[in-house]
Amino acid sequence: xxxxxxxxxxxxxxxxxxxxxxxxxxxxxxxxxxxxxxxxxxxxxxxxxxxxxxxxxxxxxxxxxxxxxxxxxxxxxxxxx
Numbered sequence: 001x002x003x004x005x006x007x008x009x010x011x012x013x014x015x016x017x018x019x020x021x022x023x024x025x026x027x028x029x030x031x032x033x034x035x036x037x038x039x040x041x042x043x044x045x046x047x048x049x050x051x052x053x054x055x056x057x058x059x060x061x062x063x064x065x066x067x068x069x070x071x072x073x074x075x076x077x078x079x080x081x
Contacts, residue, residue, distance in 0.1 A: 010050045017043055
């Protein structure tokens with residue numbers, strides 16, 4: 001479920017980049033050029049964040065499962081004491 005959401009976010013960001021990059025005035029002087037560069041950097045950071053989340057998703061799942069297992073063990077130990 002989470003992986004599907006991350007892939008959808010990547011797809012939306014790719015579509016935004018595909019449409020916006022040719023129209024952004026990157027080579028202009030002044031505020032327009034700075035805005036275009038900042039927008040591209042922000043979009044690339046969003047892509048990087050989603051890619052990192054996709055790559056580290058299985059590891060995070062294992063950590064969550066281990067934490068849940070440890071919690072269940074603690075509850076069982078309390079029941080026996």
